[in-house]
Amino acid sequence: MQLSASKDSCLIGQPGICRGHLTFDNPRLAGYTWPICEIRGIEPGPKLCVSAGVHVNEVAGIEAAVRLQKLFEPSKMKGTVSIIPLINQPALFRYTEYVCPLDDKNINYTFPGKSDGSFSEALSYAIMNEWCADADCYIDMHGGDLRERVSKFTIYQRTSNPQLDETSRQMAECFDAEFVMGLPPELMTKPGRPPTGFAKHNRVALMSEAGSNGLLEEDAIAFHVDGVLNIARKLGILDTSISTFRNARILCDNYLWVKSPVSGEYHAAVEPGQRIEKNQKLGTVRNFFGEHLAEITAPAAGFLLWHMTHPSIPEGSPILAVAVEAKSA
Numbered sequence: 226m227q228l229s230a231s232k233d234s235c236l237i238g239q240p241g242i243c244r245g246h247l248t249f250d251n252p253r254l255a256g257y258t259w260p261i262c263e264i265r266g267i268e269p270g271p272k273l274c275v276s277a278g279v280h281v282n283e284v285a286g287i288e289a290a291v292r293l294q295k296l297f298e299p300s301k302m303k304g305t306v307s308i309i310p311l312i313n314q315p316a317l318f319r320y321t322e323y324v325c326p327l328d329d330k331n332i333n334y335t336f337p338g339k340s341d342g343s344f345s346e347a348l349s350y351a352i353m354n355e356w357c358a359d360a361d362c363y364i365d366m367h368g369g370d371l372r373e374r375v376s377k378f379t380i381y382q383r384t385s386n387p388q389l390d391e392t393s394r395q396m397a398e399c400f401d402a403e404f405v406m407g408l409p410p411e412l413m414t415k416p417g418r419p420p421t422g423f424a425k426h427n428r429v430a431l432m433s434e435a436g437s438n439g440l441l442e443e444d445a446i447a448f449h450v451d452g453v454l455n456i457a458r459k460l461g462i463l464d465t466s467i468s469t470f471r472n473a474r475i476l477c478d479n480y481l482w483v484k485s486p487v488s489g490e491y492h493a494a495v496e497p498g499q500r501i502e503k504n505q506k507l508g509t510v511r512n513f514f515g516e517h518l519a520e521i522t523a524p525a526a527g528f529l530l531w532h533m534t535h536p537s538i539p540e541g542s543p544i545l546a547v548a549v550e551a552k553s554a
């Protein structure tokens with residue numbers, strides 16, 4: 226891994242603000258560079274890595290990663306905050322939904338990655354083992370691709386290690402979220418999101434989700450920014466107080482995807498964030514004559530996490546997701 230600093234930056238590894246470009250040594254990642262901003266405090270301390278743009282249309286997270294660079298001052302912090310605003314570089318200016326155009330893989334589901342894998346797998350491996358190698362926490366910000374609207378939520382991975390789970394949950398609760406999703410431990414058996422890949426190595430990674438339809442919504446940007454600042458406070462990087470929470474941060478322990486049983490036009494009856502009952506009608510799928518094709522119902526009681534806003538949905542494609550509230554909550 227090499228960081229080449231731009232002209233006005235401090236020296237790499239010295240206190241100050243270092244802006245530049247990161248390259249990875251793996252030949253599978255050759256030809257790409259990642260813009261990076263590292264803010265290093267005068268006093269040593271924890272390291273927080275923050276990224277966005279795994280999904281390039283989820284712009285609230287990307288804008289949050291840009292604004293966060295100006296919100297840490299080396300003289301008023303301990304340790305290091307390292308920020309990469311756009312992970313999926315091959316998708317830049319291509320507006321690709323979900324996947325990396327070089328291998329058609331969704332980087333978000335390739336963690337912990339493989340050094341000898343495809344571009345996406347090699348990248349997630351490099352993120353985890355090089356850029357985040359000495360990080361105390363990694364946060365990847367998401368939310369609201371071109372055709373979707375998401376509620377405000379955070380994701381951490383539940384494991385068989387209660388101490389790690391407690392730490393991860395407390396971190397996930399630093400965001401002013403409607404829902405705090407602890408992914409089921411069963412997900413640990415296959416490649417997954419950053420929280421899953423990191424948890425396999427007893428490390429903490431989180432995802433924050435807020436936004437809609439590729440829009441720069443101030444409310445969603447603030448959710449990501451304030452949550453990251455709170456994590457920095459929790460880690461002891463900043464010594465200011467944690468901001469107050471307006472949302473319920475309801476603990477959830479299962480994330481259920483609902484796919485369309487038929488190709489057609491989806492019309493939602495429920496919005497993200499709303500509480501739903503099992504079997505409740507969430508919307509209908511119609512054809513281009515307005516005729517009813519299918520009713521979409523809730524697979525379990527819980528909350529609508531997100532849904533697609535563009536009505537055209539092919540058969541077998543995800544329409545929405547439901548968060549199931551944790552029983553102990």
Ligand SMILES: [Zn+2]
Nearest residue numbers: 280283367368
């Ligand atoms: Zn995303």
